[in-house]
Amino acid sequence: MKVNYFISDIFYVCLRDLKHYLKQRVRIMATLIQPIIWLVLIGNLMSGLTANPLTLKFLDAPSYLDFMAPGVMVMTTLFTGLFAGVRVVWDRRLEILQKMLSTPLSRTAIPLGKIAAAVVQGNIQVIIVLLTALMLGVTFKTGLAGIMVILIFISLFCSIMASISIALSVNIRNMETFFALMNFITMPLMLTSKAMFPVEAMPGWLKFIAEWNPISYAVIPLRTLVTKGWDWTVIWQSLIILCFFALCFLAGAVFFFKRARA
Amino acid sequence: MEVLQLKNVTLTINDNHILHNINIDFWNGYVHAVSGPNGAGKSTLASTIMGLEGYREIQGDIIYQGENINDRSVDERARLGITMAWQDPARYEGLTIKDFLMASAKIKNEDNIRDVLASLSMNPQQYLKRALDKTLSGGERKKIELASILVNEARLVLLDEPDSGIDVESLERIFESIRLLKKRGTTVILITHSLAVLQQADHAFLMCSGEIIDKGEKEKIVKYFENKCIPCPHKNIPDEWEPAVGK
Ligand SMILES: Nc1ncnc2c1ncn2[C@@H]1O[C@H](COP(=O)(O)OP(=O)(O)OP(=O)(O)O)[C@@H](O)[C@H]1O
Numbered sequence: 181m182k183v184n185y186f187i188s189d190i191f192y193v194c195l196r197d198l199k200h201y202l203k204q205r206v207r208i209m210a211t212l213i214q215p216i217i218w219l220v221l222i223g224n225l226m227s228g229l230t231a232n233p234l235t236l237k238f239l240d241a242p243s244y245l246d247f248m249a250p251g252v253m254v255m256t257t258l259f260t261g262l263f264a265g266v267r268v269v270w271d272r273r274l275e276i277l278q279k280m281l282s283t284p285l286s287r288t289a290i291p292l293g294k295i296a297a298a299v300v301q302g303n304i305q306v307i308i309v310l311l312t313a314l315m316l317g318v319t320f321k322t323g324l325a326g327i328m329v330i331l332i333f334i335s336l337f338c339s340i341m342a343s344i345s346i347a348l349s350v351n352i353r354n355m356e357t358f359f360a361l362m363n364f365i366t367m368p369l370m371l372t373s374k375a376m377f378p379v380e381a382m383p384g385w386l387k388f389i390a391e392w393n394p395i396s397y398a399v400i401p402l403r404t405l406v407t408k409g410w411d412w413t414v415i416w417q418s419l420i421i422l423c424f425f426a427l428c429f430l431a432g433a434v435f436f437f438k439r440a441r442a
Numbered sequence: 443m444e445v446l447q448l449k450n451v452t453l454t455i456n457d458n459h460i461l462h463n464i465n466i467d468f469w470n471g472y473v474h475a476v477s478g479p480n481g482a483g484k485s486t487l488a489s490t491i492m493g494l495e496g497y498r499e500i501q502g503d504i505i506y507q508g509e510n511i512n513d514r515s516v517d518e519r520a521r522l523g524i525t526m527a528w529q530d531p532a533r534y535e536g537l538t539i540k541d542f543l544m545a546s547a548k549i550k551n552e553d554n555i556r557d558v559l560a561s562l563s564m565n566p567q568q569y570l571k572r573a574l575d576k577t578l579s580g581g582e583r584k585k586i587e588l589a590s591i592l593v594n595e596a597r598l599v600l601l602d603e604p605d606s607g608i609d610v611e612s613l614e615r616i617f618e619s620i621r622l623l624k625k626r627g628t629t630v631i632l633i634t635h636s637l638a639v640l641q642q643a644d645h646a647f648l649m650c651s652g653e654i655i656d657k658g659e660k661e662k663i664v665k666y667f668e669n670k671c672i673p674c675p676h677k678n679i680p681d682e683w684e685p686a687v688g689k
């Protein structure tokens with residue numbers, strides 16, 4: 181009975197955020213168009229620039245577009261995940277959080293429900309990126325089964341990012357601060373990862389950061405699935421590492437949310 | 443026996459004593475009223491009891507069922523059985539009324555939710571599927587807020603101006619709900635400056651300028667209303683200030 185209620189609490193929190201998401205037409209349009217711009221503009225441009233045997237060896241992929249598509253999926257997830265905290269800041273401003281807390285609704289269910297909503301959004305957006313990539317001629321070496329595995333990786337990565345966002349949002353009282361903080365985090369995180377550029381082309385210090393960057397753990401298995409095939413060592417290794425991180429960050433998000441003053 | 447006691451509770455915001463040395467005993471199972479003019483500090487008192495953000499830094503003690511709950515957070519207090527209906531309900535958007543009430547309910551049972559809505563003269567058929575958003579009228583939102591309290595089954599219920607924006611027929615239904623709560627053994631604290639709501643209480647407190655200035659049988663407090671008199675010098679208004687129009 182108790183477990184039942186806990187799950188339904190998570191469900192209601194998640195449902196509420198998802199309904200809100202689906203109502204924001206402009207935001208959805210923007211998030212749909214953005215990866216298309218990345219792929220069509222940067223992807224095609226760089227494909228032209230890198231269409232020589234030497235750079236293709238760096239990329240270790242059929243083309244820059246194939247190389248970049250997994251990166252764009254992870255970037256899209258990164259932004260969606262890091263957006264999750266916005267809803268906490270809003271709910272607090274509108275006193276909805278106080279109302280939620282004054283009911284029997286489980287306090288743990290609130291961050292978990294919001295993270296679940298972010299994961300669903302991340303999957304929706306990545307599916308759009310996948311379709312765009314397919315239309316642009318990216319071939320998925322592992323086919324439909326590979327795409328399923330990609331979505332598992334995306335879900336894990338999204339929950340990590342959403343957890344970070346929620347943990348950071350609990351003590352923030354206004355939107356501007358929140359966005360400034362998120363901008364501050366995303367750019368360096370993105371540029372020091374293996375998402376956009378091959379690690380072989382990086383200077384030593386950057387290579388070192390990229391190895392440890394959490395984004396890399398999501399990009400590498402995705403790239404393997406798209407451009408190479410079923411390399412189980414890479415897949416299992418990243419899966420275990422991401423699962424471990426996801427659990428730690430989820431626990432962290434719940435901890436910080438519960439510890440917050442409100 | 444008292445379920446909730448406030449002992450020398452003082453709340454200071456920006457050097458103003460919004461609540462000043464409040465001592466109240468709320469007896470278990472009674473319907474209490476806290477009355478007083480606008481700005482007296484009634485809603486602040488409710489927020490302090492609920493432990494909302496910004497109302498936690500108090501002097502004095504809040505004792506609930508014999509336990510000091512000063513350091514307890516909102517959700518901890520909610521789990522101990524305290525809940526509150528806001529004077530101005532939050533715009534809890536995104537869910538249908540049914541989902542919202544399910545999420546607020548202690549026992550998640552749809553029939554129960556239907557009964558509660560019907561008891562507030564809201565047709566469940568018509569409302570359950572509706573979104574909880576700005577298309578609801580002010581009075582409807584107030585009633586949904588009250589419904590969320592009724593399904594919560596708390597031990598101590600704070601109702602901040604349950605009558606504001608409510609029509610005559612629905613007001614009677616709300617009074618019935620209050621009687622129902624009492625019958626269940628719930629302690630109710632009504633915050634009001636309406637005579638009709640005050641009449642529903644067993645016992646009343648009169649508040650002015652952040653202080654409790656009188657308490658007793660409701661008849662005693664009702665007298666203040668009848669005389670249209672506010673017995674304390676209004677601290678909010680400086681002595682030298684006089685309205686220009688009257689001169
Ligand atoms: N956070 C705050 N900062 C400054 N002043 C505050 C704050 N909260 C409340 N006050 C002041 O405290 C006083 C009491 O406010 P409160 O809302 O408790 O009044 P009330 O008795 O509920 O009045 P009403 O009948 O209008 O609802 C008011 O003068 C209000 O301006």
Ligand SMILES: [Mg+2]
Nearest residue numbers: 484485486529
């Ligand atoms: Mg008030």
